[in-house]
Amino acid sequence: MEVLRLQQQLIELTNSLFQEGFLDDQFTQIQMLQDEGNPDFVQEVVGLFAEDSERILSELTKALEMEPVDFKKVDAYVHQFKGSSSSIGAQRVKAVCVDFRAYAETENKEGCLQALQQIKQEFFAVKSKLEALLQLEQQILAAGGSVPMME
Amino acid sequence: MAGGCFLYSESEMGSASVSSSQDDFPVHVLAVDDSLIDRKVIERLLKSSACKVTAVDSGRRALEILGLGGESINSVSAFEINLIITDYCMPGMSGYDLLKKVKESSTLKEIPVVIMSSENVPNRIRRCLDEGAEEFLLKPVKPADVNRLRGHARTLQPTSDCTCDDEVASTMGRSLSLDRRRQLSRTFFS
Numbered sequence: 001m002e003v004l005r006l007q008q009q010l011i012e013l014t015n016s017l018f019q020e021g022f023l024d025d026q027f028t029q030i031q032m033l034q035d036e037g038n039p040d041f042v043q044e045v046v047g048l049f050a051e052d053s054e055r056i057l058s059e060l061t062k063a064l065e066m067e068p069v070d071f072k073k074v075d076a077y078v079h080q081f082k083g084s085s086s087s088i089g090a091q092r093v094k095a096v097c098v099d100f101r102a103y104a105e106t107e108n109k110e111g112c113l114q115a116l117q118q119i120k121q122e123f124f125a126v127k128s129k130l131e132a133l134l135q136l137e138q139q140i141l142a143a144g145g146s147v148p149m150m151e
Numbered sequence: 152m153a154g155g156c157f158l159y160s161e162s163e164m165g166s167a168s169v170s171s172s173q174d175d176f177p178v179h180v181l182a183v184d185d186s187l188i189d190r191k192v193i194e195r196l197l198k199s200s201a202c203k204v205t206a207v208d209s210g211r212r213a214l215e216i217l218g219l220g221g222e223s224i225n226s227v228s229a230f231e232i233n234l235i236i237t238d239y240c241m242p243g244m245s246g247y248d249l250l251k252k253v254k255e256s257s258t259l260k261e262i263p264v265v266i267m268s269s270e271n272v273p274n275r276i277r278r279c280l281d282e283g284a285e286e287f288l289l290k291p292v293k294p295a296d297v298n299r300l301r302g303h304a305r306t307l308q309p310t311s312d313c314t315c316d317d318e319v320a321s322t323m324g325r326s327l328s329l330d331r332r333r334q335l336s337r338t339f340f341s
Contacts, residue, residue, distance in 0.1 A: 026291050033195045041195060048188045079240070083269050084188045087291050 003145030010136040011148055013129070022126045027089030046130050049088045053123050056081045060116055064109070074112060075104040081119070092122045178304045179203040183213045183237035183249065184267070193236065193267075193292060200297045205232075210244030213237070214252060217259055232262055233304035238290075239268035239275065247279060254283040263303040267292060 017023045034041040056077050063074050082097035096119045103111030137147050180202045184190045190206045197204045207213050217232065235253065237246040244252075246266050253259045266279045269290040276287045285303045288296050 029291070029293065030192065032294075033192070033199060035199075038195065045188060045191060048191060052186075052188060079269075080186065083186055083290065086269060087186070087188050087192055089291075 003140060003143045006136055006140045006143060007145060007148050010133065010140065013133055013136065017126075017129055017133070021091050022129060024089045024091040026086065030088060043134050045088060046134060049084055049090070050127050052084055053081065053093075053127075056084075057116075057120060057123065060119075064112055064116060069107075069109055069112070071104045071107045071112075075101055078104060090123075090126050093119060093126060096122055177203065178233045178301055179205070179231050180300075180304075181213060181216060181232045181235045182206040183208075183210060183235065183241070183246065185209060185238065185241045189238065189290070196292060196294060196297045197236075200294070200301065202297075202301070210237070210241060210246070210249035210252075213249055214244075217253070217262075219252065219256060219259065234263050234265065234300060236265045236267060236288075236300065239266050239279070240270075247275075247282065250279060250282050250284055265300060265303065 017027075030045055031042055060074065060077050060081075063070060063077065078097050078100045082094055082101070085091075085093040085097060096115060100112065100115035100119060103115055140147055178201070180197050182190065182193050182197065182204055184193060184206070185208050187208075190208065194204045194206045205216060207216060213235070235249075237249050239246040246268075250264050250266065253262060253264055260283075263285040264283065265286045265288060266284045267288045267290050268275065271289055279287050286300070
């Protein structure tokens with residue numbers, strides 16, 4: 001049955017996201033805030049996170065291209081990114097932000113550039129997985145099923 | 152046994168249990184955070200804890216809302232806000248600056264202020280508490296934190312909003328004047 005297959009996929013994807021450290025408990029908190037009165041809450045938060053992150057990444061790229069680099073500005077952007085990734089539970093993105101801030105604090109341009117690359121990778125990875133998760137949920141609902149609640 | 156009007160005072164004194172009639176107390180929270188995502192999350196958290204929420208993106212905007220910013224267009228009366236919850240790190244006016252301004256104002260100083268921060272910096276925490284913050288929360292804020300915040304919210308609502316249960320009403324008297332309620336709340340909170 002289609003619904004069963006989709007539900008199984010969703011469970012597997014969700015489990016791997018947590019096991020591989022892409023997401024932490026904060027994402028579960030976000031899911032728990034979704035209810036009948038706010039059925040799109042997770043989708044909205046993910047959407048805001050994606051938009052905001054892309055803005056920050058663009059600003060960071062520009063800031064690191066400046067001569068000389070304004071490391072305080074870089075640090076401010078990374079601080080923002082750390083905050084938003086923490087709020088959504090994007091654990092791996094948050095971890096790179098911590099390293100990134102250390103490089104900014106020591107004004108290590110090379111380190112910052114490396115961290116920026118890493119953060120882009122982690123962000124795009126978690127973004128596409130979250131989008132896949134949301135899509136599966138939509139498909140399940142469209143097929144008349146209910147979204148399994150994770151323990 | 153104190154009823155709905157006074158249960159937050161019990162939690163203020165450290166009672167572990169939260170009575171359901173505490174939920175009847177209408178709490179209007181002013182939430183301040185420059186992050187759109189954090190505003191969205193804190194708003195949802197507060198609303199799911201039966202709070203009314205006004206969310207703004209800066210300290211300056213918060214003061215406008217509270218009637219301190221000069222122009223009071225669309226300002227919520229300071230008396231309607233039971234609690235302010237603000238992020239610490241914000242461009243322009245920080246949460247600490249906002250806290251100071253609130254506590255320095257004769258009209259606003261009674262409003263409890265809670266500070267949120269993603270960073271656990273002991274000096275920062277101490278400064279905020281010394282300046283009169285009720286509590287300092289580490290982000291991301293949890294539902295348990297929000298439930299506890301209801302205990303900090305002050306009552307300056309008119310008695311018609313109060314839904315004390317009948318037993319209390321008959322013991323305490325159904326109509327408590329605003330002054331009497333303020334007096335009682337000062338006794339419990341001082």
